[in-house]
Amino acid sequence: MKESITRSELVQLLTKAFEESELTKSDINMSVREIINHMSTTIANGDRIEIRGFGSFTLRQRKPRMGRNPKTGDPVPLGAKYAPHFKPGKDLKERIKDKVGI
Numbered sequence: 001m002k003e004s005i006t007r008s009e010l011v012q013l014l015t016k017a018f019e020e021s022e023l024t025k026s027d028i029n030m031s032v033r034e035i036i037n038h039m040s041t042t043i044a045n046g047d048r049i050e051i052r053g054f055g056s057f058t059l060r061q062r063k064p065r066m067g068r069n070p071k072t073g074d075p076v077p078l079g080a081k082y083a084p085h086f087k088p089g090k091d092l093k094e095r096i097k098d099k100v101g102i
Contacts, residue, residue, distance in 0.1 A: 007032060043084050053091040060085040 005013075011032055015025045042049055043057050050056040059082050067078045088096075 007036070051089070053089055055086055055088040055092055058085050058087070059083070 011025065011029045014028045014032070015023075018028065039049055039057065043059055046059050048056060048058045062081050062083055064080045065078050067076045068074065069076050
């Protein structure tokens, strides 16, 4: 099972899927880039993205905590920060459940 897919691999897959259409690889590449840029900007602005049947992307605040310096083991205070969060939708959860058999 492949763990990840690069942007260029996604463009190749979409190019094969749209072989019969008038879309060029350049058009598909530009579209993928625009979608990812728009999603990144939207999440960075603190807005929510929901793709029905797939899931939602939000920005969550992480509380301050104590970490450790891996080299010395000394405690290091880490401040609060924001991190992107993905919550899978119902349809995606069911597809995974059926595929994996959980």
